[in-house]
Amino acid sequence: MQCKIEEIELKKIDINDNYYKITTNDEIDEISRSIHEIGIINPPVLVQDKQKFIIVSGFRRIQAAVKNNFSHIQAKTIPYPKKSIECAKIAISDNSFQRKLNLIEQASAIKLLTFFAATPKEIADIASKLNLPGNISIIEKLAIISRSDKIIQDFILSDQLSMTTALLIEKLKEKHKIPIARFIQSLHVGLNIQRELFILLTEISFRENIDLLELLTEKFITDCLNDDNPEPKQKAVQIRKLLRIRRFPELSKAESNFFNCMKKLKLDPSIKLNPPKDFESTTYSFNLFFNSYEELLECQRKLDTVIENPVMKKIIE
Amino acid sequence: MKISKIFIDQAVSKLPETISFISKLKIPSSIVTDTNQLYEIVSHSEDPVTTGKDLLFLTENKGTFLKECPGTSHYTCCGYKILHIGSFCSMDCSYCILQVYFHPPILQYYMNSKKLFDELRQHFSSKKLSRIGTGEFTDSLIWEPMSDVTEKLVVEFSKQKAAVLELKTKTVSIQALSRLPHNRKTILSWSLNTESIIQSEEKKTASLSARLKAAAECEALGYPLAFHFDPLIIYERCEKDYQEVIKKIFNHVSPENIVWISLGSFRFIPSLKPIIQKRFQQSKIIYGEFITGLDGKMRYFKPLRIQLYQKIVSYIRNFSPDILVYLCMEDDEVWKKSLGFTPSEHECKSLPRMLDQKAIQHCNLYDYIQE
Numbered sequence: 291m292q293c294k295i296e297e298i299e300l301k302k303i304d305i306n307d308n309y310y311k312i313t314t315n316d317e318i319d320e321i322s323r324s325i326h327e328i329g330i331i332n333p334p335v336l337v338q339d340k341q342k343f344i345i346v347s348g349f350r351r352i353q354a355a356v357k358n359n360f361s362h363i364q365a366k367t368i369p370y371p372k373k374s375i376e377c378a379k380i381a382i383s384d385n386s387f388q389r390k391l392n393l394i395e396q397a398s399a400i401k402l403l404t405f406f407a408a409t410p411k412e413i414a415d416i417a418s419k420l421n422l423p424g425n426i427s428i429i430e431k432l433a434i435i436s437r438s439d440k441i442i443q444d445f446i447l448s449d450q451l452s453m454t455t456a457l458l459i460e461k462l463k464e465k466h467k468i469p470i471a472r473f474i475q476s477l478h479v480g481l482n483i484q485r486e487l488f489i490l491l492t493e494i495s496f497r498e499n500i501d502l503l504e505l506l507t508e509k510f511i512t513d514c515l516n517d518d519n520p521e522p523k524q525k526a527v528q529i530r531k532l533l534r535i536r537r538f539p540e541l542s543k544a545e546s547n548f549f550n551c552m553k554k555l556k557l558d559p560s561i562k563l564n565p566p567k568d569f570e571s572t573t574y575s576f577n578l579f580f581n582s583y584e585e586l587l588e589c590q591r592k593l594d595t596v597i598e599n600p601v602m603k604k605i606i607e
Numbered sequence: 608m609k610i611s612k613i614f615i616d617q618a619v620s621k622l623p624e625t626i627s628f629i630s631k632l633k634i635p636s637s638i639v640t641d642t643n644q645l646y647e648i649v650s651h652s653e654d655p656v657t658t659g660k661d662l663l664f665l666t667e668n669k670g671t672f673l674k675e676c677p678g679t680s681h682y683t684c685c686g687y688k689i690l691h692i693g694s695f696c697s698m699d700c701s702y703c704i705l706q707v708y709f710h711p712p713i714l715q716y717y718m719n720s721k722k723l724f725d726e727l728r729q730h731f732s733s734k735k736l737s738r739i740g741t742g743e744f745t746d747s748l749i750w751e752p753m754s755d756v757t758e759k760l761v762v763e764f765s766k767q768k769a770a771v772l773e774l775k776t777k778t779v780s781i782q783a784l785s786r787l788p789h790n791r792k793t794i795l796s797w798s799l800n801t802e803s804i805i806q807s808e809e810k811k812t813a814s815l816s817a818r819l820k821a822a823a824e825c826e827a828l829g830y831p832l833a834f835h836f837d838p839l840i841i842y843e844r845c846e847k848d849y850q851e852v853i854k855k856i857f858n859h860v861s862p863e864n865i866v867w868i869s870l871g872s873f874r875f876i877p878s879l880k881p882i883i884q885k886r887f888q889q890s891k892i893i894y895g896e897f898i899t900g901l902d903g904k905m906r907y908f909k910p911l912r913i914q915l916y917q918k919i920v921s922y923i924r925n926f927s928p929d930i931l932v933y934l935c936m937e938d939d940e941v942w943k944k945s946l947g948f949t950p951s952e953h954e955c956k957s958l959p960r961m962l963d964q965k966a967i968q969h970c971n972l973y974d975y976i977q978e
């Protein structure tokens with residue numbers, strides 16, 4: 291990197307220009323204390339823009355210097371155009387070679403590269419040299435996330451929304467994105483359930499011609515959400531169950547009939563009856579749990595009673 | 608057929624069939640030396656399926672033309688043989704499996720028909736009783752009138768007594784059939800659906816009334832007929848709509864001339880779902896009550912399939928108790944509950960034999976060896 295180390299007046303630095311900002315960490319207390327004690331060890335990188343300077347890297351260091359009321363700082367100035375691929379590479383590598391970037395930082399880095407590279411392939415080539423993912427499909431996903439609303443990005447950062455769910459949400463109409471994201475993150479569930487809830491909601495809405503926002507405010511959902519008692523995860527279980535009944539009414543009815551019959555059978559814990567998956571095949575199975583020959587005989591006796599029960603016949607037929 | 612460019616495999620560029628084919632289309636064409644380049648154009652396009660339907664590749668079939676139907680595990684297959692004349696289709700049904708079947712999806716037609724007829728004659732010489740169709744990897748009649756293969760097939764089949772040809776279509780391209788000696792060895796069959804499904808899901812296909820009118824014309828020409836309700840799609844009031852279609856069939860053709868009617872409910876491999884979501888954004892057909900079937904395909908929850916089959920069978924039976932109605936890719940339970948018997952309980956003992964028997968009756972087959 292060609293650069294000059296110069297003493298720069300702080301007020302000449304445009305601290306509001308975030309064009310090259312990659313970091314999502316805005317916390318400056320610690321760095322501020324360190325700068326107060328020993329000054330800036332690693333000078334930030336700046337590029338000149340007429341009479342002012344734009345920050346290429348070192349956003350937090352400069353904020354900390356402002357907080358410490360410095361009038362000048364030592365900085366590296368680079369001789370490139372103010373918006374250039376060279377500056378972008380410096381901005382990214384200054385972060386990516388020092389620590390593992392989180393998803394949103396990776397997305398910001400990819401977004402920056404999209405200003406200078408025309409095709410996903412070109413972006414991938416540059417990205418892989420900058421310690422970023424070099425896979426085109428991941429790059430395309432990161433580019434989508436880089437355009438997401440800050441609220442959605444924050445949910446991803448705080449692990450309340452998976453990237454997969456966020457990508458699904460990005461396919462929705464603008465007015466639906468944030469409400470769906472808020473709804474899903476409020477339930478504190480893992481990736482698979484997030485995805486399932488998303489699919490259930492969107493498919494019900496599409497199939498029944500109901501606006502997603504209307505669906506989200508239907509009584510069965512709001513009652514669950516407003517219930518003070520259960521934990522978010524239990525709310526999620528309940529909402530998922532109700533959505534499944536709505537999306538798959540006949541299958542849900544068959545499942546509930548089966549479980550009612552099971553209750554009537556009063557199976558001993560040593561015997562488990564398994565229905566065919568989704569009742570597609572006709573094969574039912576039993577699991578028997580025993581620890582000794584005597585227990586096996588006992589299972590056999592109980593199994594005979596179950597088989598003779600008319601409810602068992604009803605289940606199979 | 609609406610296509611914008613023809614690519615010709617160098618290997619077939621000088622064949623008279625190729626020259627005749629392209630002369631009828633009046634579309635720009637170019638000779639391809641590296642097939643991969645063509646495949647890349649299709650697979651790297653924004654929507655490979657649409658691109659693949661817009662280009663036509665005239666090439667040779669390097670494999671065999673005559674193939675066994677792949678069927679599917681766990682469900683009863685009809686034991687039909689496929690004559691692979693070409694791949695993909697210029698019409699555009701949302702549910703079409705061919706969108707995910709070929710990699711990349713591209714409209715291809717095989718010009719080395721000499722090999723096709725050599726294979727066919729060899730098959731005929733074995734005298735094996737067989738039902739052979741061209742409508743599995745493509746629509747049988749979209750290639751009319753650029754190619755004369757179908758005409759030649761009808762004539763070739765008319766000269767033997769052990770096999771029938773089934774031409775399965777959603778078009779009304781039957782003009783060439785009127786002048787052919789078919790000897791009832793070719794069954795003309797139409798895939799049918801309700802008016803509303805044809806309108807919303809079967810882009811670029813002929814209307815229901817046009818299909819039935821074409822069927823009536825073929826009947827008048829002495830061809831045996833068949834109909835396929837596949838895919839049956841469940842939606843509000845669908846039963847009434849299917850009943851209407853059945854009424855219309857029997858208003859157009861006589862039950863005695865129908866060799867068989869098949870019923871198959873909508874099923875799809877999971878990878879088709881995102882394609883439908885992307886290409887047919889208004890389509891709701893994938894949002895039914897689907898479960899994963901034993902073969903990994905998505906199918907309607909079994910009681911729903913049975914309920915619809917029962918209704919449709921009863922509508923057909925009202926018009927004709929004798930027509931062979933069979934189910935595509937269903938298990939014994941569905942057969943029993945929908946039709947009252949399983950293929951093994953039928954006097955023929957299997958679905959392929961049931962179909963063979965009908966082919967024998969309707970198409971005057973009498974010099975064959977039944978396997």
Ligand code: SF4
Pocket residue numbers: 695696697698699700702703704705744745746777812
């Ligand atoms: S007519 Fe048949 S082959 Fe053609 S698009 Fe429709 S389903 Fe596919």
